[in-house]
Amino acid sequence: MNPIDSYSKYLEYPEFAEYIKEHINEEWIPKVLNLKTRMQRGKEIAEQINILGDDGVPVDYHVTFWKSEVIDYVILQQDAFDEVDAVTPLERQEEILNLVTKICEKEDFQFDTFLDVTDYFKKMINLCKQMNYSLYKSEQYYDYVKQIEAMLN
């Protein structure tokens, strides 16, 4: 599914906003919209990098781009052929969303080159993927959450 070209009008409906407020919380829609904006920004930067090259853009751009990659890999790309990852209940979705939002909101990175950015986020994505493959609330699951939190501090 193309995350940028696809859309659902439901996010704009007051009835849905009311519903989701009851079933998850009232921050859900703003959080989703925030991630959508980040996806779009990531795409724009990917185009810039294609034109100017990796060295042609500031390191910050790479950070923004890779944050959008985290959203893509961790939330949008589910493994439909994996028993655990194929079924993500709302409660788990919220936890993933919160975690990814946390990763996206971290600003105080200190990277020297874009290569460091890539290395860092690839490690992060791999940990998140492993978390997605783990049984919800299992020991293994919490172990990955801990490792991800450690990378954020």
Added chain:
Amino acid sequence: MATAFQKVYTQISQITKATCSLKAKGVGYDELATINGKLAQVVKIMGDNVTLQVFEGTGGIPTNAEVTFLGKSPSLKVSDQLAGRFFNAYGLPIDGGPEIEGKEVPIGGPSVNPVRRKQPSELIATGIAGIDMNNTLVSGQKIPFFADPDQPFNEVMAMVAMRAKCDKIILGGMGMTNDDYYFFRNTFSNAGALDRIISFINTTEDPAVERLLIPDMALTAAEYFAVEKHETVLVLLTDMTSYADSLSIVSNRMDQIPSKDSMPGSLYSDLAKIYEKAAQFPESAGGGSITIIAVTTLSGGDITHAVPDNTGYITEGQLYLRRDSDVGKVIVDPFRSLSRLKQLVAGKKTRKDHSQVMNAAIRLYADAANAKTKLENGFDLTDYDNRCLSFAKDYSSKLLAIDVNLNTEEMLDVTWGLFRKYFKLEEVNIKKEFTDIYWK
């Protein structure tokens, strides 16, 4: 061919290049007839005005030619004697051997009722990793090769046929060159496999319209072995584009209004009638299956042409061949090929890590394609880009190339080997459960 008391008509009212019309009663559609000994088939009935299509053309037929109707549509005699033999489009031997004795079955009957079928679930191993690993074939599946005419699709198909563990292989050759015919014949006899192969051949020397009978002949034989003998049957059809070309010739002669690309409007049904004969029978019915592997040649790689387009809606995926200039080999293109039934066997009949390894490898191969674009646009490559490019070369020549022959475990092991050689654990993104075992 006239027998006693058979009605002989001697007044043909109209002759065109390919058809003769006459007044006759009590004939049916698709019924065979002879006109001065030449075989013809009823293609149109208007009142008592019957139009016959003469397979080899109407050259030399006078208006007073003797026309006799045979009272039957094209048929095939089926029995175990079919094995190892070569036939023409009428089901008559062309290998100099004796005629077949057996039950006479009309060809082109209905396909098997879906409620009598089983969800396909058996792996067909071909040894080619581009197929077995990335686009696994399943028995009872229908899938074509989409290939340009210059690509070695017949070679690949013959290879698949020889390696696949099946009881019978039925080859339907349409518009084949004699070279291709002899290629298949030699390949099968050199492999000592002739006794499980049955061929129906229409070469470029034969009348083009005859080839319309080939798929139905081949599938009638296939149904005999699959339904009555409970055997696993692999049907190879090459090439369906030349079959469709004949359809367009016939519909044109019948004054039908042509549809897209001068194909008849019934193209979809005509193709579906053939492909839908692929089936897997449940064990309760004794097992048996018909798997169809066809070839659809493309003109200049154009998949929007009516033939590949319609085929794509009917078949369960398609396999693309592409020449990879980086390694100088023909490969099964992982981006454009697809077997829609692969998940029925991947990780179930094959090793558990199958789909994860497949996905990771294709993602890295896509990264290599991006790196290549970067290189072509004159940008510096990163270390990761270079590793991707080297991986892509190895992956292409050791796994995607059509000259590969590995079993499914070996191809996964080779891929793991390439992962370890070129990447870090976190770049591969495979479930820890599998990296713990195979990342050594």
